[in-house]
Amino acid sequence: MNRATGAVKGKRVVMVCGVPMDMANCPVRDVMDNIGGKWNSLMILSLADGPLRFSELRRLIPDISQRMLTQTLRDLQRDGYLSRTVYPTQPPSVEYALTELGRSFLVPLKLFVDWSLQNHDAIRKARAEYDAVA
Amino acid sequence: MNRATGAVKGKRVVMVCGVPMDMANCPVRDVMDNIGGKWNSLMILSLADGPLRFSELRRLIPDISQRMLTQTLRDLQRDGYLSRTVYPTQPPSVEYALTELGRSFLVPLKLFVDWSLQNHDAIRKARAEYDAVA
DNA sequence: TGCTGTGGTTACGGAAAGGGTACCGCCATG
DNA sequence: CATGGCGGTACCCTTTCCGTAACCACAGCA
Numbered sequence: 473m474n475r476a477t478g479a480v481k482g483k484r485v486v487m488v489c490g491v492p493m494d495m496a497n498c499p500v501r502d503v504m505d506n507i508g509g510k511w512n513s514l515m516i517l518s519l520a521d522g523p524l525r526f527s528e529l530r531r532l533i534p535d536i537s538q539r540m541l542t543q544t545l546r547d548l549q550r551d552g553y554l555s556r557t558v559y560p561t562q563p564p565s566v567e568y569a570l571t572e573l574g575r576s577f578l579v580p581l582k583l584f585v586d587w588s589l590q591n592h593d594a595i596r597k598a599r600a601e602y603d604a605v606a
Numbered sequence: 607m608n609r610a611t612g613a614v615k616g617k618r619v620v621m622v623c624g625v626p627m628d629m630a631n632c633p634v635r636d637v638m639d640n641i642g643g644k645w646n647s648l649m650i651l652s653l654a655d656g657p658l659r660f661s662e663l664r665r666l667i668p669d670i671s672q673r674m675l676t677q678t679l680r681d682l683q684r685d686g687y688l689s690r691t692v693y694p695t696q697p698p699s700v701e702y703a704l705t706e707l708g709r710s711f712l713v714p715l716k717l718f719v720d721w722s723l724q725n726h727d728a729i730r731k732a733r734a735e736y737d738a739v740a
Numbered sequence: 741t742g743c744t745g746t747g748g749t750t751a752c753g754g755a756a757a758g759g760g761t762a763c764c765g766c767c768a769t770g
Numbered sequence: 771c772a773t774g775g776c777g778g779t780a781c782c783c784t785t786t787c788c789g790t791a792a793c794c795a796c797a798g799c800a
Contacts, residue, residue: 500718500722511788525747527746539790540789552729562798563798566747573725577721580717580718588638594707597686603684659776660776671758671761673778675778676779697767697775697776
């Protein structure tokens with residue numbers, strides 16, 4: 473395999489692990505930007521067990537502000553991770569649920585969560601050692 | 607399972623998927639901050655096939671600035687994902703390699719990359735539909 | 741007559757991330 | 771002598787993220 477920079481139709485393409493990565497339109501970075509926000513992945517995990525209403529989410533995650541809750545839900549809805557259903561009750565209730573896409577994302581997300589829990593101590597240790605030397 | 611907010615020793619703890627999440631010291635968010643940067647995960651992937659030197663990485667990822675390359679490598683080294691070895695040649699050459707921790711992270715990372723590649727079209731489609739309605 | 745809950749939107753501002761440019765010492769090459 | 775590669779550092783700027791606070795309509799309840 474040639475691990476060098478390639479040029480395909482004028483695009484900047486990087487070969488990584490044998491897979492061409494289009495830097496100008498990178499799917500991985502696109503997804504990472506979506507779920508890399510402060511609350512996005514936690515929101516998906518919170519909805520893993522079933523739909524929840526706006527105020528239920530607010531009580532479930534007390535640290536999030538109303539503004540960020542709205543924005544996070546909008547972003548995830550926009551990218552297709554979850555659906556928003558309004559029930560015309562009085563007062564109107566809004567239910568958020570994972571879509572098929574959102575549920576499929578739980579697989580890599582949970583693996584990532586497990587890795588984080590297992591290796592967090594090692595990371596903190598490495599960080600402390602690095603800071604001690606510097 | 608009780609999906610409610612709990613209070614353990616004054617810490618803010620959220621139950622999610624049956625796992626208690628300490629919001630003030632969350633391992634997942636800590637790891638996410640590390641590898642959620644613009645270049646961090648690409649850097650780890652670039653080193654998956656073997657060690658590379660500073661200038662090799664610069665040529666491999668042409669879009670990164672020298673400043674960001676240095677900063678990304680420092681961050682990943684600090685958290686223990688990669689090692690930095692200086693060879694006293696003339697001029698001195700510096701080699702970056704994944705540590706055991708870094709290699710173990712390739713497992714969830716590659717799953718995430720695969721998911722992104724598979725579902726990027728669905729996300730773009732959902733986004734376009736959302737924007738069309740709004 | 742206020743107060744609470746539901747589901748938000750908007751304005752404002754600080755902090756952090758990201759990036760451009762210039763510059764450094766050292767050495768080899770032309 | 772000048773240029774280029776190596777592996778960075780310092781300074782400054784722009785953009786994005788995120789939080790606080792205020793405000794909205796509507797209904798129920800005291």
